[in-house]
Amino acid sequence: MNVILYGPPGVGKGTQAVLLCQRRGYKHLSTGELLRAAIRSYTPLGQQIKDIVRAGRLVSDETVTELVRSEVRSSPPLTQFLFDGYPRTLIQVDHLDAILDESQVGSLIAFAIFLDQEEIVRRLSGRYQCRECGTVFNIYSKAPRREDTCDECGGVLARRADDVPEVIRERMRVYQELTSPVMEAYRSRGILHEIEGVGTPQEIHERILGKLESIEAAGG
Numbered sequence: 001m002n003v004i005l006y007g008p009p010g011v012g013k014g015t016q017a018v019l020l021c022q023r024r025g026y027k028h029l030s031t032g033e034l035l036r037a038a039i040r041s042y043t044p045l046g047q048q049i050k051d052i053v054r055a056g057r058l059v060s061d062e063t064v065t066e067l068v069r070s071e072v073r074s075s076p077p078l079t080q081f082l083f084d085g086y087p088r089t090l091i092q093v094d095h096l097d098a099i100l101d102e103s104q105v106g107s108l109i110a111f112a113i114f115l116d117q118e119e120i121v122r123r124l125s126g127r128y129q130c131r132e133c134g135t136v137f138n139i140y141s142k143a144p145r146r147e148d149t150c151d152e153c154g155g156v157l158a159r160r161a162d163d164v165p166e167v168i169r170e171r172m173r174v175y176q177e178l179t180s181p182v183m184e185a186y187r188s189r190g191i192l193h194e195i196e197g198v199g200t201p202q203e204i205h206e207r208i209l210g211k212l213e214s215i216e217a218a219g220g
């Protein structure tokens, strides 16, 4: 079974993705991380999408779907994926269906994490990420041992270019307009499960895991 983590910017999708992948062996497929890696490496794709990502708007459906398709195609058979930040539009929902069909990688389950806006903004305002290995920190909840330095690899920590107030507002607006309908699409298929996003990362992880295990025990 493949998993989609769904929810507004800063709700904790990436944090939960790392915990679930460690526990369950999924391949973490974050379109945001793939796009930021392209920007960091100055690839032609990175040059093309840099301004869009920095403005908090969505990259074209075709571009992100191509990234996802090539990741899925190049993965070993029987890989189970955790999609983080994809699909984000109704067109991407159709694209993902087609990718899953053609690769025969199995069924889908979606978890939507909910949290109030005030806490989301607080989490985003405290986020730092390692430029080298991508590990995410937070000055309020997961501070690095040494300021500006990654605990994992010693790399330099930096704010994300899209974590500034006006871009956060735009990401929230885009989420409401284009991504909320995705949740409704999965709800109407009966595969969307809501998760309360309050608590420590470990508490939220246990919530998701508990739900996942009870669905699997009931036969999917």
Ligand code: AP5
Pocket (backbone or CB within 6 Å): 007, 008, 009, 010, 011, 012, 013, 014, 015, 016, 031, 032, 033, 035, 052, 053, 054, 056, 057, 058, 059, 060, 061, 064, 084, 085, 086, 087, 088, 092, 123, 124, 126, 127, 128, 136, 137, 138, 141, 142, 162, 171, 197, 198, 199, 200, 201, 204
């Ligand atoms: P993307 O990278 O997907 O960003 P996002 O959806 O805005 O979500 P974030 O990564 O900001 O937040 P998160 O939910 O992962 O939270 P995190 O775990 O880091 O997309 C970025 C951009 O790329 C888009 O705007 C768009 O331009 C483009 N893009 C990406 N996918 C696309 C697509 N499919 N189509 C088109 N364009 C696309 O947590 C946030 C902070 O809170 C961290 O510091 C963390 O340590 C902390 N934290 C987490 N959990 C807790 C907790 N329980 N308690 C306290 N602190 C916590």
Ligand code: MG
Pocket (backbone or CB within 6 Å): 013, 014, 015, 032
């Ligand atoms: Mg993320």
